[in-house]
Structures are given as structure tokens and as C-alpha cells.
Amino acid sequence: MRLLWVLAILLAHTAKAEPAGIEIDSAVQQTFDRYELPGIAVGIIRDGEIAYTRTLGELQAGSGEKIDNDTLFKIASNSKAMTAGVLARLVDAGKLKWDDPVTKYLPQFRMHDPWVTQQMQVRDLLIHNSGLGLGAGDLMLWPEPNRFTRDDIIAGLQHLKPTHSFRATYAYDNLLYVVAGEVAAAAGGAPYEELVKRELFQPLGLSRCQVGEWNRAEVGNVAQPHMRTPLGNRVIREDDEVVPNVTSMAAGGIRCSLDDMLTWMRMWLSPDATPAWLSPAQRKAVWTAHMPMPVSARMRAWDNSHFSAYGYGWRLSDVDGAWKVAHTGTLAGMYSSVILLPDQRTGIVILINGEGEAARTVLGQVLTKQFTAPQSTPTVAYYAELLDRERAGERAAKPKADTRHRTIASPRALAAWTGHYRDPWFGDVSLCPQGDRVRFVAARSPMLAGTMMRVDERWLVDWDDDSVDAEPWLHFAAAKASGDAGLTLSHVDPDADFSYDYADLDFHRTQACR
Structure with missing residues (x-):
């Protein structure tokens, strides 16, 4: 009887720990349908193993070419964690230090204020504390394609006037991640894209991920971005035969498949599986709260969050008392989300090749709650309606000018x-x-x-x-x-x-x- 009692407890614990596959399937399908997405790929890692994957839709709407676990998506700003990972590897190798001045590696580097130029450290490039305004200078990166180079970015920074004091305020930027990629190249002795292959893709087995220039036909199975129109989803900014090494690569230019992203998450959630890849000290550094971020009203209402901060390429917060390490990625017609719950050894990845901001938010929330608040029963419809009301309020507070009579x-x-x-x-x-x-x-x-x-x-x-x-x-x-x-x-x-x-x-x- 005692043995049966123990077995019953173990079985009950196992049942509670595993994701509810039918509920997750339903949530993914409802999100896909509600937001009329051209395609989506979703995966979950649990205790070092792949617990769930689902793909729906097409590489290009109407093409008949189905998305699968090997389909490449633009991961956009989830590239930032990979850039931070390259730098952390170089720190482990003794090739740079987080508190080195940027000018040690890039003597031509200039911010608007000479004192800030002198004081800017490698770590500052990663944590959005430069004093620049939100997205300052991003028109040198997007819309793509454009003719700005990484040298142009470094030269242009000195002309961007700060909106805050250095290290005083969080304001998300992309340009300094481009600079970080060039610092890595100078310290690592190879172009940024070669470093990513050498330090990340090869040792971790990210066999489908692409960085730098590559051939679309040779690689194959590449999702294209879409915008939603009254006639349905339409491809925008379709890749040419040769996909270029875009200037924004270190900030948001890497592409990966669902299986690659599952491998990437497993490495962070199960460090013992790849102990030689990154030292415990650098793993800790990457996930340390280096720059406070505001806790939004949504985070308080939806997640009962109490803190929010930026690490090196990752956002850190708490959800229902659980530690969350996450990031999103946004480009025209491409959306991604990586959500890690390290204490539960659980990771969620969402990849979308359409206008998916709301879909990413809603599905990410529903899936996260499966693990942080399993006793609750949130649905796609519930969070979609909350989000709709929130955005309606924002539009009422900041109405768009009527330009129809132009x-x-x-x-x-x-x-x-x-x-x-x-x-x-x-x-x-x-x-x-x-x-x-x-x-x-x-x-x-x-x-x-x-x-x-x-x-x-x-x-x-x-x-x-x-x-x-x-x-x-x-x-x-x-x-x-x-x-x-x-x-x-x-x-x-x-x-x-x-x-x-x-x-x-x-x-x-x-x-x-x-």
C-alpha cells in the first residue's frame, strides 16, 4: 500500500508538470485562426527535452509550401541574445572584458558627448542605458534594404543628441548592438558573422541558423514576411536569390528554425548539457539585472510582476512569482518570442511570418500561464479581448490624425x-x-x-x-x-x-x- 501511495504521488506530480497538449494545441490553432496568420511555429522545452512542437501555415501565402520545424524565420531582436553570447564567449577566452572602454576596440567610436564616449564600456552597448532616445538612429537600419554600412552607424552616432543622462534611464536602442558586433569582430579577430558561426552555430549544433550572406535556394525552406490586406496576407520585402549581410545583423538580422531555437533554449535551461560552451560566471553575467526597466500596468495586471530589468540581450522579470528570462523580435512581417522560466527548466518559442504582434502577445501569455499559474484557465479569447480594450484606450488617448481628405x-x-x-x-x-x-x-x-x-x-x-x-x-x-x-x-x-x-x-x- 505504501508503494502504491508513493507511485500515485509521483504520477500526480508528473501529470501536473507536463503541459496540457490538447489545451496548447487548441491555443495555437485559435491564435492562428483569430489573427489570420500566414504561418506560425511553436515549441516548448521542458526539463531538457522537447515537450511540444506545432507548425501551421505556409512559407508564402497561397504557395502550398508548408512550414515545418526546419523552416527559417527572421528572429529579429532575439538576435541580440546571440550577440551577447558571442561577447560572453570572448570574455571567457580572455579576449575582452565587459568593463573595457569601447574605444579600446573601435578608436573611431564617438557619442555626442565626449565624456560619454570616454566612459562607454562594452557592457553599456548591451543594456540600453546610453542616454539616446527610444530607437534613436534606427532609420539607418530600417526599412531594409538600404545603403547604410556599419561604419556609417559608428560615424553617425556622434550626431544623435541624447534625451537623457548616460546610465540614468532605460531606452531601447538597436544601433549600439551593431557597435557591439563590431567590438566582437575587433576582439575576436574575425567578422561578426564568422564569429557567430564559430562561437554559436558550430559548437551548439544550430545547423539551420543563418547569419551574414547566404543563398536562398541553396538553403531552402525560408519563410517570407507578410502584411495583412483586405484580400488576405501578401508577401512584402521578399528575399532575393542572395540574402545579403545586412547592416543590422547583430541587432536583429539572424534567422533560425524552430528546431534551432529549441536547441538554443535547451542550452540556456540545461547548462550541464553544454558545460564547456559558457562558464557559470558568464551565464550569470548575461542574466544579471544590469539596467532597471519600468514595470508596465499590463505586467502588473496580467502577471503580478514586481520587477523588470535588462541583462545582456535578455529581459528579466517575474511572472506569478516565477523568474522569467525573455525577449521578443519584431521586423516588418516577422515576429518572434522566446520565453524562458529557468527555475522550472521550461522554454517557449513562437515564430510568426505575418503581422503577429497581438498574436505573439496573446499566445505567449496563454502558454506561459500553463506553467506559472496552471490552476488558472486563461484562453486566447480572454487575453485577446483584454488587449483589444487596452489598445482601444490608447487610441482614444492618442488619436491618429484624419488624413483621408489629402x-x-x-x-x-x-x-x-x-x-x-x-x-x-x-x-x-x-x-x-x-x-x-x-x-x-x-x-x-x-x-x-x-x-x-x-x-x-x-x-x-x-x-x-x-x-x-x-x-x-x-x-x-x-x-x-x-x-x-x-x-x-x-x-x-x-x-x-x-x-x-x-x-x-x-x-x-x-x-x-x-
Whole structure:
């Protein structure tokens, strides 16, 4: 009887520990259907083993090519943890220190303030404490493709004015991860993409992950990004035959499959499985709370969270009393999420090749609750409705301007302001007549091209490519010093993605149109 009693307890414990497969299947399917996704891949690691995988949808909507565990997705900002991992490996190898000055490896590195330039350490590149505003300079990275190089990023930083004191405030940035990748290259003696292969992909067996330049046909099975239209999901920014080594690689350019991401999570959750890959000291450093982050109202209401902070490439928080290490990734038409619950040795990964911000949030929440609050029964519909109400409130508080009555601005109406303009970090744009209209064209960001429109007494750019989904207002002024024209930009939609950092631009006219 005693043996039967012990067995019963063990079986009950096992049943509670394992994820409810049918419930998770239902949640994934409901998310896929509710948000009309072109494709999704979901996986769960539990106690070092793959506990669940599910894939739905297509590489390209309507193609018939099904997504599977080997399909490559853009993991976007989940690349940051991989960049941090490369640096941690170099620290273990004695090739750099976290508190080394950045200028030790990149003498040309400059921030706007010379003192900050001198004080900026390698660790500061990873924790969003630079004093730059949210997404400062991101127009040098996105939309892709563009003509900015990593050298351009390093040169442009000195022209970006801080919005806060150094190390005083958290504000998410991407440019400094590009710098971190170049620091790794200088310290490691190889280009960033080669270091990632050498230090991560090869020793960890991430056989499908891609970094740097690669051939789409040779690699195969590559999900394409989509945007949702009234006619359904449509591919945007489709990969060419050769996928380039984009400037943003260290901040958000790596691609991986579901199986690769499961392997990546297993390494972090079960360090004994790969003890030689990273020392305990560096594992601790990566997951240490280096920069406090605000605890949002949603985190308090949904997760009963009490702290939030940034480590090296990871966000740290608590959910229902459980420690959470996580990150998200967002690019046009591609969304990812990695959620680790280290004390429970549980990891969740979500990869989406469509407009999936809400889907990622809702499904990530439902799956996390399976492990942090198994006694509760949250559903996709429940969290979707909470999110809808939250966003409706935000839209009411910050309404988007009504621009439906826009008209094409004539060259005559804009005659006082046409010309060629220059911003010290973004470079040149032209604002010149073409026939019966005026065109805005950025020299180094070809997707930022569009037609000038008039809305009452205001001006905006209607971008040619509708995947560039953040229109700017244009504000002209006579420059006080030279008497010539100045130009600044701002968002038409106050909820536009922060990477369209129009507020950081300060153009001055350099010459007339020819």
C-alpha cells in the first residue's frame, strides 16, 4: 500500500508538470485562426527535452509550401541574445572584458558627448542605458534594404543628441548592438558573422541558423514576411536569390528554425548539457539585472510582476512569482518570442511570418500561464479581448490624425521649400518637382520615397511602398542662422513603430532642385 501511495504521488506530480497538449494545441490553432496568420511555429522545452512542437501555415501565402520545424524565420531582436553570447564567449577566452572602454576596440567610436564616449564600456552597448532616445538612429537600419554600412552607424552616432543622462534611464536602442558586433569582430579577430558561426552555430549544433550572406535556394525552406490586406496576407520585402549581410545583423538580422531555437533554449535551461560552451560566471553575467526597466500596468495586471530589468540581450522579470528570462523580435512581417522560466527548466518559442504582434502577445501569455499559474484557465479569447480594450484606450488617448481628405501637393504650393536637404547622420534627401507633384526621396534609404501630400495647411509624405507603414508630417522653417530652409519630421500616427525615428532628423537645405 505504501508503494502504491508513493507511485500515485509521483504520477500526480508528473501529470501536473507536463503541459496540457490538447489545451496548447487548441491555443495555437485559435491564435492562428483569430489573427489570420500566414504561418506560425511553436515549441516548448521542458526539463531538457522537447515537450511540444506545432507548425501551421505556409512559407508564402497561397504557395502550398508548408512550414515545418526546419523552416527559417527572421528572429529579429532575439538576435541580440546571440550577440551577447558571442561577447560572453570572448570574455571567457580572455579576449575582452565587459568593463573595457569601447574605444579600446573601435578608436573611431564617438557619442555626442565626449565624456560619454570616454566612459562607454562594452557592457553599456548591451543594456540600453546610453542616454539616446527610444530607437534613436534606427532609420539607418530600417526599412531594409538600404545603403547604410556599419561604419556609417559608428560615424553617425556622434550626431544623435541624447534625451537623457548616460546610465540614468532605460531606452531601447538597436544601433549600439551593431557597435557591439563590431567590438566582437575587433576582439575576436574575425567578422561578426564568422564569429557567430564559430562561437554559436558550430559548437551548439544550430545547423539551420543563418547569419551574414547566404543563398536562398541553396538553403531552402525560408519563410517570407507578410502584411495583412483586405484580400488576405501578401508577401512584402521578399528575399532575393542572395540574402545579403545586412547592416543590422547583430541587432536583429539572424534567422533560425524552430528546431534551432529549441536547441538554443535547451542550452540556456540545461547548462550541464553544454558545460564547456559558457562558464557559470558568464551565464550569470548575461542574466544579471544590469539596467532597471519600468514595470508596465499590463505586467502588473496580467502577471503580478514586481520587477523588470535588462541583462545582456535578455529581459528579466517575474511572472506569478516565477523568474522569467525573455525577449521578443519584431521586423516588418516577422515576429518572434522566446520565453524562458529557468527555475522550472521550461522554454517557449513562437515564430510568426505575418503581422503577429497581438498574436505573439496573446499566445505567449496563454502558454506561459500553463506553467506559472496552471490552476488558472486563461484562453486566447480572454487575453485577446483584454488587449483589444487596452489598445482601444490608447487610441482614444492618442488619436491618429484624419488624413483621408489629402490631396497631391503641387510644385507651386511647395515652391518655397523644395530643394536638396541634408541631415548629419541620415544624409541627403531631395524634395523636388516631378511633373505635377513633388517627390521626397532619401539617397541612402530607397524605400523612403514618396509623394508629397497636403492635408489642410499641413504636409505629409505618402510612401510608395505600403509596407513602410509610418507616414511623416513635414515641418518647414526658415533657418535662423543662414536664412535658408530647415526641415523636421514627426509621426502622423502617434503609435507608429519607434524605429521610424523621425524626431531625430534635423535637415537643412543645401541647394535648390536642378
